[in-house]
């Protein structure tokens with residue numbers, strides 16, 4: 249890291265701080281030549297994994313699409329936009345921290361169901377009934393029983 253003042257290329261780290269989000273590390277540096285101080289930020293670069301659909305085709309992850317399916321399930325339900333944002337954030341963090349370069353769309357479906365179960369039981373049943381395409385009434389009843397238990 250070059251000194252921004254005198255361009256000397258030897259600087260010393262005098263303080264390192266990892267803020268609460270854990271993604272950016274802040275370092276205080278001191279130039280060993282001119283003794284001026286400056287701050288650098290280090291960010292972890294994480295990439296969203298590519299989504300592998302059931303038919304084997306690949307697609308980019310899109311937050312808007314994820315939000316779309318959540319909103320559809322939550323239509324007219326008493327859930328705040330903030331709660332939806334938090335759920336989306338949690339899903340994205342799971343995907344990022346998986347470290348995988350590719351994930352099955354089924355995995356994302358499971359993550360969505362987990363969040364919906366927490367947010368709103370009706371929305372969960374809506375999503376699950378489409379997503380899991382229940383074959384008959386008994387499967388549907390089973391899902392409802394499962395929700396009742398939690």
Ligand SMILES: [Zn+2]
Nearest residue numbers: 251254279282
């Ligand atoms: Zn310097």
